Amino acid sequence: MKRVWWLLFFLIWPVLALVISVLAPTWNWGFPGNGRADSPLGEDIDHLFYVILILVTIVFIGTQVGLLYVLYSASGRKADRPAWYTHGNHRLEAIWTIIPGAILLFLAFYQMRVWANFRIESAFPEAARQHVVAEVTARQFEWRIRYPAPGKKLEKTPRLDDMYDVNIIHVPAGTPVTIQLRTQDVQHSFFLPSLRIKQDALPGHVIPVWFEVSQPGEYPLVCAELCGWGHYKMAGKVIAHAPEDYEALLQRKHIEQMDDGYREE
Numbered sequence: 662m663k664r665v666w667w668l669l670f671f672l673i674w675p676v677l678a679l680v681i682s683v684l685a686p687t688w689n690w691g692f693p694g695n696g697r698a699d700s701p702l703g704e705d706i707d708h709l710f711y712v713i714l715i716l717v718t719i720v721f722i723g724t725q726v727g728l729l730y731v732l733y734s735a736s737g738r739k740a741d742r743p744a745w746y747t748h749g750n751h752r753l754e755a756i757w758t759i760i761p762g763a764i765l766l767f768l769a770f771y772q773m774r775v776w777a778n779f780r781i782e783s784a785f786p787e788a789a790r791q792h793v794v795a796e797v798t799a800r801q802f803e804w805r806i807r808y809p810a811p812g813k814k815l816e817k818t819p820r821l822d823d824m825y826d827v828n829i830i831h832v833p834a835g836t837p838v839t840i841q842l843r844t845q846d847v848q849h850s851f852f853l854p855s856l857r858i859k860q861d862a863l864p865g866h867v868i869p870v871w872f873e874v875s876q877p878g879e880y881p882l883v884c885a886e887l888c889g890w891g892h893y894k895m896a897g898k899v900i901a902h903a904p905e906d907y908e909a910l911l912q913r914k915h916i917e918q919m920d921d922g923y924r925e926e
């Protein structure tokens with residue numbers, strides 16, 4: 662009877678792990694953004710995550726069941742019976758090499774489109790490449806945003822009529838946009854958790870990052886690279902506006918800036 666208790670002891674952990682995994686989203690332990698990505702690319706990334714999660718769960722359940730079977734079948738055995746070992750079994754080795762290899766190969770091909778779409782500039786959506794909304798410069802310990810004046814394109818070198826923000830990036834919702842990511846000092850990481858966007862900012866590089874916010878609203882921006890004592894302060898937000906509100910906001914910013922310019926003279 663004792664071995665049944667041991668069996669239950671080992672059984673309870675995998676069962677607990679499964680139950681907690683299933684219930685986690687209802688306790689708000691799921692992904693940021695109420696468990697759903699707030700961008701189309703983010704939804705693709707979540708889909709990849711769940712495909713991998715399902716595969717891992719199948720392997721997890723398989724190994725746990727195997728372990729329990731071995732524990733149970735061996736626990737009643739007399740000590741004078743030797744354990745079973747295997748060595749140099751080519752068929753077994755081929756099986757445990759080919760199956761994981763095939764799974765990894767499947768995942769490698771399966772995620773290629775999403776990866777290319779996210780990271781490789783030539784695979785960005787055409788609309789994103791056409792619409793460079795701002796330059797985002799990380800520095801200890803804030804995000805500096807530079808927008809081109811309404812109707813102008815963002816130039817590499819700042820222009821007199823450029824407009825600025827700190828820690829807040831205004832973008833239009835429902836359309837792909839690109840930002841040019843830079844850092845002025847150390848390495849930082851531009852992280853929009855609810856959009857599933859994360860990109861390191863590397864000294865000496867200007868890295869284009871595109872994203873599309875599905876709905877107007879505010880989305881947290883944080884630094885995901887420990888960059889110094891004030892790392893925690895690098896919290897900002899992306900504010901997505903309806904396209905007409907966005908245009909109006911840029912016009913308003915432009916006029917405010919012109920006013921400031923006159924007052925200084």
Ligand SMILES: [Cu+2]
Nearest residue numbers: 849884888895
């Ligand atoms: Cu940082």
